[in-house]
Amino acid sequence: MELVTGRAGTPHITSQQDRQRNQGTFGDGAYILKTGNQLDPVVQSSNKIQIKDGALMFQGALFSVKVGTVDEVTIANGSQGMQRKDLIVARYTYDAGENVESAAWAVIQGTPAASNPVTPEYTEGDIQAGDTTVECPVFIVTLDGINITGVEMVPEIAPDVPEIMAQLEELNSNNIWGERQIIGQSIGLTVFFRRNAYMYQVEVGGSINGSSVPLGGKKLANLPEGITTPQSTHRYMSTDSRLSIQINTDGEIWLYSTSNISSTSSGINVAVTEPILS
Template identity: 50%
Template sequence: MEIITGYTGKPHVTSEQDRDVNIGVVGEGSYVLRTGMQLAAEVSSNNEIKIRDGVLMHQGCTASIKKNTYDSLTITNGSQGMKRVDLIVARYEKNQDNGIESLDLKVIQGTPAESNPAAPQYTEGDIQAGDYVADMPMYQVIIEGLNITEVKKMFKVIGSNKDLSNKVAELNKNITSVKSVNKNITKMIGGSKIVTAKASTSVQVFTNSEINAALGVNDSNNENTIVSMANGDASVQPAHVGSSYSKGAWNAVFDRNAYAGSFRINYVIFYFGK
């Protein structure tokens, strides 16, 4: 084992080790961090796009544009009557001869077309696997005629651990109370019942008092009873059936308006009370 964040008397931390630490903390994908201008794109002219300051992490490899500065990218002129999609990528490269690594913004020019131009291909690559080129798509630049008409963001902005903690705290604050009921089923009955529906999306099948009488109990309610229902007469009533509890009664709920008339509901009642 080798220490990474420690003094050993000589330079020893490798870029591979640093990327592995970042991947373990943030993830193996490619993201822009929530700092600075978050590498926002600004169209300066039809031939220039400025990428504002921020930090990105591309497969664990970090790079930045210094605060209050920008990188300028040149966009080749469009053609009258033609459309084109260019791609701005953050490109990792490793020199095969001396091992020097870089991470810079590049423009990949697309192919002009009269309609529906395709975005150009880019090199996905796997940095930690030793690939010499790996692109992170940043923006699609939409060009119509001579004009840049849109710049579409393609990356995800990932929050900090503090952001995550704040979200968890907010979720916890919004949770009121959850009552957990873990009991064995003490009674269960099944059967079939003819009900008469109106032209609606539900029909009452059982009241609490009817279930009490059927089970021989006196406290059946929505906290200790489950009623599962199915349409037993689909030729008469071609609607799928579920169940819901409301105002002291269990209802068959349809996936569409029911036809007025009588039909059969098959059911199972589970009781886990006393």
């Protein structure tokens, strides 16, 4: 065991330890961080691309284009009548002999094709395991003839803490149930409805006399307009197993009985919760 964030008297924190911390926060994938110009690529000519300042997090390693600067990458000239896809990668290199790590942009040139060009292969690996060369795809450059027609960013842009907090706040607000409203009253039963952003709930409560329920069932209410269910939903009453509430795919809410319950008085209290279809 070693204390990383502690005074040891001599330099002792390693890049591997720093990557461990970053992996614990960002995972071991590749993400553009929300800083600077987020490595925004700008096509300068048919074979020049400038990459604005920003930062890439990859396998816990931080790759940076210095604030206020741009990096320039050269793409090999295209060919008339041919298409091609090149890959701009962040290339990590470890010199085991000198125990030195470094990074640089590198272009992996694709194979020209008359149509549907294929993105070239790149060197995968594990920086933490000590692999000497590991490449992270950052941009796919598409050429049509001699012209660059597109530059696609491969990694996602990672949300920062304020964005995550705003998303959590929105998620929590969407989970709040709306006002409970009555959508039907029949044969001694009241049908209530409420919803949030993702779910709806139907509650049926009251007391009925068995003779008021036809053997084939009784329609109680309809779901509000715009609320649909993917399949018929059955819920049996805890007080009387012969009775059930069913919400049909057309939005009709029915009370069903499996047998003639004569004049028996039955209390009903059941809730059905289902996702709202988008």
